[in-house]
Amino acid sequence: MALHMTRTPRTEDATVDVFASVLSEHVLPKYRMPDGHTPAPAVYSMIHNELLLDGNAAQNLATFCTTWSEDEVHRLMNECIDKNMIDKDEYPQTAEIESRCVNILADLWHAPRAVGAEAAATGCSTTGSSEAAMLGGLALKWRWREARRAAGQSADRPNLLCGPVQVCWEKFARYFDVELRQIPLEPGATGLRAHQIAMYADENTIGVVAILGVTYTCDYEPVAEIAEALDRIQAEHGWDIPIHVDAASGGLVAPFLHPEVVWDFRLDRVVSVNTSGHKYGLAPLGVGWVVWRSADRLPEDLVFKVSYLGGDMPTFALNFSRPGGEIIAQYYLFLRLGREGYRRVHQACADTARHLAGQIAAMGPFTLLYDGQGALPAVSYTLTDPEGAGFSLYDLSDQLRMRGWQVPSYPLPADRETTVIQRILIRHGISRDQTALLAADMRRALAHLTAGSPAAAAERTAFHH
Numbered sequence: 001m002a003l004h005m006t007r008t009p010r011t012e013d014a015t016v017d018v019f020a021s022v023l024s025e026h027v028l029p030k031y032r033m034p035d036g037h038t039p040a041p042a043v044y045s046m047i048h049n050e051l052l053l054d055g056n057a058a059q060n061l062a063t064f065c066t067t068w069s070e071d072e073v074h075r076l077m078n079e080c081i082d083k084n085m086i087d088k089d090e091y092p093q094t095a096e097i098e099s100r101c102v103n104i105l106a107d108l109w110h111a112p113r114a115v116g117a118e119a120a121a122t123g124c125s126t127t128g129s130s131e132a133a134m135l136g137g138l139a140l141k142w143r144w145r146e147a148r149r150a151a152g153q154s155a156d157r158p159n160l161l162c163g164p165v166q167v168c169w170e171k172f173a174r175y176f177d178v179e180l181r182q183i184p185l186e187p188g189a190t191g192l193r194a195h196q197i198a199m200y201a202d203e204n205t206i207g208v209v210a211i212l213g214v215t216y217t218c219d220y221e222p223v224a225e226i227a228e229a230l231d232r233i234q235a236e237h238g239w240d241i242p243i244h245v246d247a248a249s250g251g252l253v254a255p256f257l258h259p260e261v262v263w264d265f266r267l268d269r270v271v272s273v274n275t276s277g278h279k280y281g282l283a284p285l286g287v288g289w290v291v292w293r294s295a296d297r298l299p300e301d302l303v304f305k306v307s308y309l310g311g312d313m314p315t316f317a318l319n320f321s322r323p324g325g326e327i328i329a330q331y332y333l334f335l336r337l338g339r340e341g342y343r344r345v346h347q348a349c350a351d352t353a354r355h356l357a358g359q360i361a362a363m364g365p366f367t368l369l370y371d372g373q374g375a376l377p378a379v380s381y382t383l384t385d386p387e388g389a390g391f392s393l394y395d396l397s398d399q400l401r402m403r404g405w406q407v408p409s410y411p412l413p414a415d416r417e418t419t420v421i422q423r424i425l426i427r428h429g430i431s432r433d434q435t436a437l438l439a440a441d442m443r444r445a446l447a448h449l450t451a452g453s454p455a456a457a458a459e460r461t462a463f464h465h
């Protein structure tokens with residue numbers, strides 16, 4: 001038994017120094033709730049200090065997620081701490097702002113406008129792209145099943161085609177009983193290639209997931225070419241296979257930096273798109289979006305009606321209660337930055353990525369794979385000679401971690417898993433100066449890691465003689 005408070009508890013008043021308080025004399029409870037209460041400032045300080053061990057989010061170069069927000073975002077998040085977005089009746093304005101965000105995204109992604117009988121785009125917020133992917137995948141499965149049943153065909157073996165997807169699609173497939181046909185990477189490819197699809201598609205294919213911003217390589221998959229491949233498959237076999245674009249990161253980068261890339265609702269085959277508001281949408285953690293090109297793409301029986309301002313509010317979500325602040329913060333960012341603002345923020349990141357890529361290329365042992373141009377703002381590289389380098393990328397990650405930098409090393413997905421790469425994401429809040437400091441730390445780490453290598457020994461010998 002830990003912590004017997006058999007002594008008369010000392011009276012604690014507000015004047016007691018936090019680090020002289022009873023709480024600070026013990027390790028914090030880990031298994032059992034304490035019996036009594038403790039002054040707020042002391043508890044706050046203890047937990048605050050414990051969290052310092054988490055590391056510095058600003059040095060986390062592995063994440064796509066927002067790690068920096070303006071004060072106004074903090075204020076709005078604080079003001080919305082009590083808003084439950086599911087409660088559309090109680091918080092109708094939050095619901096209104098959510099639908100404005102959906103409209104803005106549908107417009108940004110060129111959803112067709114409602115003409116006559118054609119329904120307009122529809123969509124909703126989620127906790128992130130993972131939930132959005134579940135919803136997009138469910139809609140694909142339902143639509144496919146309806147069509148199969150209507151044609152009197154069996155509908156018990158659905159499959160979904162994709163390249164090197166994020167784990168959320170593996171979860172979707174497992175949770176909702178769909179066979180995931182993950183198409184292996186071709187040599188030299190950074191994602192799914194259109195000509196690969198024909199070999200994997202059949203009458204039970206509910207859709208193809210195309211990724212705008214592959215997690216491993218940061219590249220955009222060629223959605224337009226994939227759509228053409230599916231047109232050919234339809235002409236040949238009659239299977240009308242739709243595309244869902246997982247634009248978790250790219251959905252709020254491409255419209256600003258690469259407007260010429262045709263990947264969105266401009267392609268008829270793209271029926272739905274998801275994005276993470278908390279990645280390049282720059283909102284704080286906890287918001288994603290899914291949009292369908294028209295309401296008829298979202299099967300009726302997946303939508304639950306809740307009463308809202310005397311009317312009916314359709315909801316489609318896995319969660320019930322969820323904070324409203326992230327949605328409000330997303331709307332703030334749309335208004336605050338506008339298209340030009342997003343373009344400048346992301347362009348600055350892409351420029352910084354290119355600059356850092358140049359420095360990394362000049363360090364010697366690396367072969368650059370991506371310099372942040374053409375897709376997500378990021379840098380990736382591999383060791384030119386993994387056998388002869390005298391260290392691995394994992395060793396380098398460990399060295400950088402000693403200075404607080406989180407730079408991940410990982411193998412590429414199947415069939416290129418023998419290639420280990422390192423990837424640095426540049427996002428809002430990472431300045432040129434910060435990457436210069438990182439580059440200096442990389443050079444120091446390399447000097448340290450190669451100090452005992454034959455190449456370094458030869459250099460020392462040459463120096464001494």
Ligand SMILES: *Cc1c(COP(=O)(O)O)cnc(C)c1O
Nearest residue numbers: 128129130166168215248249276
């Ligand atoms: C991040 C990511 C996801 C998961 O998104 P969350 O918002 O973290 O749930 C899905 N797909 C891709 C391509 C991603 O980059």
